[in-house]
Structure formats: structure tokens, C-alpha cells
Amino acid sequence: MFDYLKYVREENFPHIWCSGCGDGIVLKALLRAVDKLGIDRDEAVMVSGIGCSSRTPGYVDVNTLHTTHGRALAFATGVKSAKPHLTVIVVTGDGDATAIGGNHFIHAARRNIDLTVLLYNNYIYGMTGGQCSPTTPRGARASTAPFGNLEPPFNISGLAIAAGASFVARGDVYNAKKLETLILKALQKKGFSLVEVVTPCPTAYGRRNRMANPVKMMEHLRDTAVSMEKWESMSGEERAGKFRTGVLCDVERPEYTEEYARLVEEVRTDR
Amino acid sequence: MMQGNQACAEGAVAAGCRFFAGYPITPSSEIAEYLSIMLPRIGGRFIQMEDEIAAMGATIGASLTGVKAMTATSGPGFSLKQENIGYASMAEVPCVVVNVMRGGPSTGTPTLPAQMDVQQARWGSHGDRGVIALTAKSAQETFQQTIRAFNLAERYMTPVILLLDEITGHTTEKVVIPERSTLEIVDRAAPDEPPGEYLPYRLTDDCIPRLAPFGTGYRYNVTGLVHNETGFPTNDSRDIACLIERLTKKIEMHEDDIVQWNEVMLDDAEVGIFAYGSVARSANAAVRLCREAGLRAGLLEPTVLWPFPTKAVLEMARRVKVIVVPELNLGQMAREVSLAAQCSVPVRRLGRVDGNPITPQQIVDLVGEVL
Known part of the structure; x- marks a missing residue:
């Protein structure tokens, strides 16, 4: 049995997440991955924005930075640039990273700065009560889309790949062991690494979309999350309503802080 | 001979600034341009961010690792930065924000002088908090006031605003740069206690917290939410009043040293x-x-x-x-x-x-x- 208590701030429990929320499953997968890599807690910084997912760092016994809405990647860029030896993990959500923080998201990916980003995608603004987000599916109901959402959703992983991220994976909380592996790979990768985690929000999303029962939402994840291998063998019709999980992009690109260090070596005059 | 904006960059480096995050904006861009040359040469970090908000966020992030950090902007950018300036006040993260003022409202007069941000410097971010804002009338004063801005930020653990204007920023004139050894340079106080007993926002007589740089063995939480001495969020009315009153009192009680x-x-x-x-x-x-x-x-x-x-x-x-x-x-x-x-x-x-x-x-x- 894995000893989660070694990494958490027990005094801050119970956590704020609702029953049936998937955020705790992501947290546990992250802690197992961190443990496997033997990351020094003193040298780890977790940075988050605002929202349910962004409360994760408060429970983890590392250096933690809970910033303003959407700005986690901007703060994290400052931390990592100033002290590149630190392991910087960013925790954010679909609204935090791709609505109010959309600019920081694409530019952190473009810069290919060595951050590991866990983006909890629950298709909704959970903390503020269920307003539609940039990933709310077309037609789904939200407190600000009472007649169904008119807008098409972002493909977050696709956005990150297009912007230049060197590692992009998508996982889900039903397949928690696989999620752990994806997070582990993301942490090992030098460069901007994104793990988009599909996770249920029964309270704010499920209730409005005929999935109020958390078990039903998990079963829905089980039925719609498709591995890369299986995805390749599926027809267009079979893929409808489903999503791919696994490593979507893993390429070698110059990493920003290493490039900067090289520049400093070239132009340095204070020696 | 140098421009006021260059004097600002020189003052920053002399004060120990080793991180700058910025975004191009007239009439402050020369500060970023000079620092993009100066900082890598001395092992510092310069980064041009995607927007003004990000530049402020990156400045705060860098400062939390113990590095002296600065950003520079002008009116419209200063408006955008207010969100994270408030964060720096709330989380008590030292940093320097230079605003080379132009006329407003909105895009206003980018290349012409004005002093329309003096009240924004005080009240631009939501919520009650004490604010330190300096000004300068010449390149020489800009050099000195930039150093003082860093010193006050580090001493009082707060963002410090330096309000210049287009005339000061763009006038080229004589600046005497004193020997480094003669300059008074202040560094933020280290925690008095070992990590096991550490409270980042411990209540002290001087109302100033001792925040340890990230990565030095003190693992704590920083948030823009109201927090207690531990750094974790709270909704306890006594804790709320205690923090918000302290953020104003911290500056007020030291006015004789600051003004x-x-x-x-x-x-x-x-x-x-x-x-x-x-x-x-x-x-x-x-x-x-x-x-x-x-x-x-x-x-x-x-x-x-x-x-x-x-x-x-x-x-x-x-x-x-x-x-x-x-x-x-x-x-x-x-x-x-x-x-x-x-x-x-x-x-x-x-x-x-x-x-x-x-x-x-x-x-x-x-x-x-x-x-």
C-alpha cells in the first residue's frame, strides 16, 4: 500500500472536493509518480491558478503557490526561469488554463519551458457553480447555458501540440494506473509537458446533464476513453463521442531555460 | 550621459535585480531593452512575456525564489498589472513595478508625458492594503530611486511602484553612478526559525513576514486568498481582520522611514x-x-x-x-x-x-x- 501521507499536509484534510469528484484520483496518481521519480520535496514547486483543481497544491507538502485566476503558468515561468533546477508542476483546469489563462497556456507551450502541467478537464466551472467553460461540449447544459451550449469546445491537447509543447498526453481518472504512467513520463520530459486529465464533476456538470450519479459518470469515462492503439482501429462512426488517451505528442525541442543558460555562458562578462 | 530609462536599468542592477519580466510598451520599453543586454551578462534572467499580466506574474514567481525582480510598464499596462500587484501585496512578495507614465484614459498618448496614474498607483488594485510609490524628476534621481524601491520592497515585503513619466524616462542627461560599495543595499530578512517551527506569516512586532525563498527547505503555501500565519486559506473573521489590517498597518507604522x-x-x-x-x-x-x-x-x-x-x-x-x-x-x-x-x-x-x-x-x- 502506497504511503500517501508521506507527501500530504494532513492538517488540511478533509479536502474541499465534492463526493464523486475525480480530483483526488489525479492527486494520488501525481503523488505516486513523484515518489517513483524520487523528487526532492524541497526542490519541488507546485503552482496553481483558481478553481477546484487549483486547490490541489494546498494538500501537497512541497513549496506551493496558489496564484490568480489563469495566471499559474505566468508565475511558474518566473519560478522556473529564476531557478531552473527546481521541479515545477502546474495544476490548472479547463477554464483556468484555456479561457482566462489561454494566452499564458499557448505561450508557455510555444516557449517550451520545462514545466509539467496537469490540466484537469471537467468540462465546467465547478467552483463557481457550473458555468460553461471552453471545453463544455456543444449542446451540454450549464448554469450559464440553460438551453444548451452553442459554442464548440477546445481540443486542449491539440491546442498544446499546435502551440509547440514537446510532450502532450491525455488521461482520465477511470484509468488511474495509466494516468500515473502518463504523469511520470511528463515529469521526466525536459520541456513543456501537458497531461490533460478528463475527470468528472457530478455536482456541477453531471447534475445538469443526466449524470448526477458519480458512478454513472465513471462508467461514462470507462466507455468513452479509448487507448491510442484501439483508436487507430476504430472507424469514424465508432469514434463519435469518444476520446483518445495516451501520449499524443513526444518530440525533442530546445528547452527554454537550457537555451537561456547557454546564452548566459556565451555573453557573460562578470567573470 | 544616459536616458532616464537606462538609469532605471542601471539602478536596478546596482540594487541587485537579477530578474526582469516585461512587455513592450511606450515610453518604458528602453528599460526592458537595456536589461535584456545587461542581465544575461551578469548571470541574471530577462524574459519578454506574452502580456503585461504575465510579466507581473513571472516577476512575483521569480521573487519567491529569493531573486530580486522587477517589471516595467506604462499606463495601460499598469492597469493590466493591477490584478497581480494586488496579489503581491496580499502574499507580501517584494518586487518593483516601474510605470513610465503617459496620458490616459485607455491607450491615451503613448509618446507624451503625463502624471495620470498617481491615484491608480494607490488604489488601482481592489482591496485595502498599504502602498509604497516613489517618483523621480531626473535620470540621476531615477537611478537612486530605483535602488530605494528595491530596498523598500525587500525591507517591507511588498511591491513598490516607481512612478516616472515620459520626460524623466526619455531625457538624456548626466548620471553619476557611485561605487557599488558606497550604496546601501537591503536584502529581505531570512526566517529566524528552522523549517520545523516556521510560520511564513508569523505575527511580528514590525508586521513584516519573513518569507523563505522556495527551494531552501522551508515548504509553505503562498496564496492570494486570505490566509493565517501558516499561509493556508482561512475564513475565520479574526484571521481576516488581522491580515487585512496588518497589510495597511505594515506601511503606516513605518511611514517615518519610508516618506x-x-x-x-x-x-x-x-x-x-x-x-x-x-x-x-x-x-x-x-x-x-x-x-x-x-x-x-x-x-x-x-x-x-x-x-x-x-x-x-x-x-x-x-x-x-x-x-x-x-x-x-x-x-x-x-x-x-x-x-x-x-x-x-x-x-x-x-x-x-x-x-x-x-x-x-x-x-x-x-x-x-x-x-
Whole structure:
């Protein structure tokens, strides 16, 4: 049995997440991955924005930075640039990273700065009560889309790949062991690494979309999350309503802080 | 010889600044440009961010690792930065924000001087908090005030605003850079206790927290939510009041250390001029011209705008018959002067917002009119 208590701030429990929320499953997968890599807690910084997912760092016994809405990647860029030896993990959500923080998201990916980003995608603004987000599916109901959402959703992983991220994976909380592996790979990768985690929000999303029962939402994840291998063998019709999980992009690109260090070596005059 | 903006960059490096995050904006861009050359040469970090908000966020993130950090902007960018300036106040993260002012509202007059952000510097971010804002009238003063901005930020664990204006930023003039060893440089205080007993926001007599740099073995939480001594969020009313009152008290109780001003011929003055930034240059000339013409004018020239030099203004108000406040806005500081003077003397404002500087003669004419 894995000893989660070694990494958490027990005094801050119970956590704020609702029953049936998937955020705790992501947290546990992250802690197992961190443990496997033997990351020094003193040298780890977790940075988050605002929202349910962004409360994760408060429970983890590392250096933690809970910033303003959407700005986690901007703060994290400052931390990592100033002290590149630190392991910087960013925790954010679909609204935090791709609505109010959309600019920081694409530019952190473009810069290919060595951050590991866990983006909890629950298709909704959970903390503020269920307003539609940039990933709310077309037609789904939200407190600000009472007649169904008119807008098409972002493909977050696709956005990150297009912007230049060197590692992009998508996982889900039903397949928690696989999620752990994806997070582990993301942490090992030098460069901007994104793990988009599909996770249920029964309270704010499920209730409005005929999935109020958390078990039903998990079963829905089980039925719609498709591995890369299986995805390749599926027809267009079979893929409808489903999503791919696994490593979507893993390429070698110059990493920003290493490039900067090289520049400093070239132009340095204070020696 | 150097431009005010270059003097700002030189002052930052002299103060120990080793991180700058910025976004291009006139008339402050030269600060970023100079630092993009200077910082890598001394092992520092320069980064051009995707927007003003990000530049402020990155500055705070860098500072939390123990590195002295700065950003620079102008009016519209200063508006965007307010969100994270408030964060730096709330989380008590030292950093310097330079605002080379232009005219507003909105995009306004990017290449022309103004002083329209002096109240924004005080109240631009939501919520109650103490604010430190400095100003300078020349390249030489800009060099010194940039160093002082870092020193105050590190001493009081707070963002410090340096309000320059287009004239100060773009005027090229002589700057004497003193020997490094003669400069007073302040570094933030280290925690008094080992990690096991550490409370990042421990209540101290001086109201100033001792935040350990990330990566030094003190693992704690930083948040923009109301927090208690542990750094974790709280909704306890006593904790809320304690923090919010302390953020104001922290600056107020140290006002005597922070607030500074210069006085020119105020002892026997009948008219007191209150002027700051580039307008103080015209005001200095105006005092000379007035005296030559037999008009007893004197000058109170604050180099710190926030906290407001209330005591100095009240003292001046007791001595003079009338106070005049020339400024490149429509009375933002004249209003403060009236409050500080407690209606003891009339306060006449001279606001110019056409993109031109206030001339010495304009001030002399007003002095002649009120006497």
C-alpha cells in the first residue's frame, strides 16, 4: 500500500472536493509518480491558478503557490526561469488554463519551458457553480447555458501540440494506473509537458446533464476513453463521442531555460 | 550621459535585480531593452512575456525564489498589472513595478508625458492594503530611486511602484553612478526559525513576514486568498481582520522611514508649491524666477508619493498663505494636498493634460495670481 501521507499536509484534510469528484484520483496518481521519480520535496514547486483543481497544491507538502485566476503558468515561468533546477508542476483546469489563462497556456507551450502541467478537464466551472467553460461540449447544459451550449469546445491537447509543447498526453481518472504512467513520463520530459486529465464533476456538470450519479459518470469515462492503439482501429462512426488517451505528442525541442543558460555562458562578462 | 530609462536599468542592477519580466510598451520599453543586454551578462534572467499580466506574474514567481525582480510598464499596462500587484501585496512578495507614465484614459498618448496614474498607483488594485510609490524628476534621481524601491520592497515585503513619466524616462542627461560599495543595499530578512517551527506569516512586532525563498527547505503555501500565519486559506473573521489590517498597518507604522521629500526656500514662503516628477523640475525653476521677481515662493517636492507626505504638507500649510499644485493631470494630488492641509489654506491646482510639460512660467504666473 502506497504511503500517501508521506507527501500530504494532513492538517488540511478533509479536502474541499465534492463526493464523486475525480480530483483526488489525479492527486494520488501525481503523488505516486513523484515518489517513483524520487523528487526532492524541497526542490519541488507546485503552482496553481483558481478553481477546484487549483486547490490541489494546498494538500501537497512541497513549496506551493496558489496564484490568480489563469495566471499559474505566468508565475511558474518566473519560478522556473529564476531557478531552473527546481521541479515545477502546474495544476490548472479547463477554464483556468484555456479561457482566462489561454494566452499564458499557448505561450508557455510555444516557449517550451520545462514545466509539467496537469490540466484537469471537467468540462465546467465547478467552483463557481457550473458555468460553461471552453471545453463544455456543444449542446451540454450549464448554469450559464440553460438551453444548451452553442459554442464548440477546445481540443486542449491539440491546442498544446499546435502551440509547440514537446510532450502532450491525455488521461482520465477511470484509468488511474495509466494516468500515473502518463504523469511520470511528463515529469521526466525536459520541456513543456501537458497531461490533460478528463475527470468528472457530478455536482456541477453531471447534475445538469443526466449524470448526477458519480458512478454513472465513471462508467461514462470507462466507455468513452479509448487507448491510442484501439483508436487507430476504430472507424469514424465508432469514434463519435469518444476520446483518445495516451501520449499524443513526444518530440525533442530546445528547452527554454537550457537555451537561456547557454546564452548566459556565451555573453557573460562578470567573470 | 544616459536616458532616464537606462538609469532605471542601471539602478536596478546596482540594487541587485537579477530578474526582469516585461512587455513592450511606450515610453518604458528602453528599460526592458537595456536589461535584456545587461542581465544575461551578469548571470541574471530577462524574459519578454506574452502580456503585461504575465510579466507581473513571472516577476512575483521569480521573487519567491529569493531573486530580486522587477517589471516595467506604462499606463495601460499598469492597469493590466493591477490584478497581480494586488496579489503581491496580499502574499507580501517584494518586487518593483516601474510605470513610465503617459496620458490616459485607455491607450491615451503613448509618446507624451503625463502624471495620470498617481491615484491608480494607490488604489488601482481592489482591496485595502498599504502602498509604497516613489517618483523621480531626473535620470540621476531615477537611478537612486530605483535602488530605494528595491530596498523598500525587500525591507517591507511588498511591491513598490516607481512612478516616472515620459520626460524623466526619455531625457538624456548626466548620471553619476557611485561605487557599488558606497550604496546601501537591503536584502529581505531570512526566517529566524528552522523549517520545523516556521510560520511564513508569523505575527511580528514590525508586521513584516519573513518569507523563505522556495527551494531552501522551508515548504509553505503562498496564496492570494486570505490566509493565517501558516499561509493556508482561512475564513475565520479574526484571521481576516488581522491580515487585512496588518497589510495597511505594515506601511503606516513605518511611514517615518519610508516618506521623503525635499524643501526649497519654504522657510519664509508665502506660496507653497507642491510638485513631483518632471513637474518638480519646472517648479524648481519657478521658485528661482519668483524670488527674482520678489515673489516669496517655496517648494515641497515629495520623492515618495505613497504613503502621502501628510505631515510635510500640513507643516507647509501652517507656514504659507496658499498652496499651488501643478501636475500633469486634473488634480489627482491636489485633492490629497487639500485633505492633508485640512482646509487651513486655499489649494489651487494647475492641471495640464494637453501632452505638453508645465513650464516654469505657468507656475510663476499662477503664483503671481494667487498672491
